[in-house]
Amino acid sequence: MSEIRFDGVHHDFGERRVLRGIDVTLTEHRVGIVGCNGSGKSTLARMINGLQTPTRGRVLVEGLDTAKKAAAIRRRVGFVFTDPDNQIVMPTVAEDIAFSLRRSKLGKDERRRKVDDVLDAFGLHDHADHPCHLLSGGQKQLLALAAVLVTEPDILVADEPTTLLDLRNARRFADTLAALRQQVVVVTHQLDLLADFDRVLVIDDGRVVADDTPGPALRHYRGLAE
Numbered sequence: 001m002s003e004i005r006f007d008g009v010h011h012d013f014g015e016r017r018v019l020r021g022i023d024v025t026l027t028e029h030r031v032g033i034v035g036c037n038g039s040g041k042s043t044l045a046r047m048i049n050g051l052q053t054p055t056r057g058r059v060l061v062e063g064l065d066t067a068k069k070a071a072a073i074r075r076r077v078g079f080v081f082t083d084p085d086n087q088i089v090m091p092t093v094a095e096d097i098a099f100s101l102r103r104s105k106l107g108k109d110e111r112r113r114k115v116d117d118v119l120d121a122f123g124l125h126d127h128a129d130h131p132c133h134l135l136s137g138g139q140k141q142l143l144a145l146a147a148v149l150v151t152e153p154d155i156l157v158a159d160e161p162t163t164l165l166d167l168r169n170a171r172r173f174a175d176t177l178a179a180l181r182q183q184v185v186v187v188t189h190q191l192d193l194l195a196d197f198d199r200v201l202v203i204d205d206g207r208v209v210a211d212d213t214p215g216p217a218l219r220h221y222r223g224l225a226e
């Protein structure tokens, strides 16, 4: 498994302190991040692929400082955004997935095979030539995930990736995560998704207030809302 290390991480947006001293090392296969709105979860997740860098402290991914090795980090860490429209860039579904492979050294046939495999895995094969903008919200979320996974990143970070998925697709999504060889970090308000995760961090007001297996961590989180 990969290693993601937060070392004394603080983050300020202007006057507002959003992260207040995060010290965790993540080496587990599937890690969940939960917490109230505005607690700093997305900011934390974005730090793993260098979309955001700490005001103070360091984030190291496989030993690389995200503030210094941006390009290398982006190749290793795939990021799935909450709103799939932020990352769908091509007119059709198959083209969008193929676009992710534009920098790969694979030949044309190999690329086509990879795109086909991913379309199959995500139940999108029948939509291969459909315009992306006509997909449902849930299908777009699956496409966004597929377009990241086709690049085979070492680490997958997903920020509320299942908000638009129906029950079947949420299950498919959870099964997909479980079957991945790579490390996965998911920010979510859908606590069911984390039931068999290896580790769950609870964030409150920019701090890690619980760090445990899902049962105790989610009990702690529920306690915060009482």
Ligand SMILES: Nc1ncnc2c1ncn2[C@@H]1O[C@H](COP(=O)(O)OP(=O)(O)OP(=O)(O)O)[C@@H](O)[C@H]1O
Pocket: 013, 018, 035, 036, 037, 038, 039, 040, 041, 042, 043, 044
């Ligand atoms: N680019 C930005 N500029 C200024 N403030 C920001 C920016 N991004 C986030 N914030 C603020 O930082 C705080 C933490 O935001 P963040 O998105 O990390 O929270 P979150 O825990 O993911 O919330 P939610 O569950 O609502 O998505 C919020 O108060 C937010 O308004």
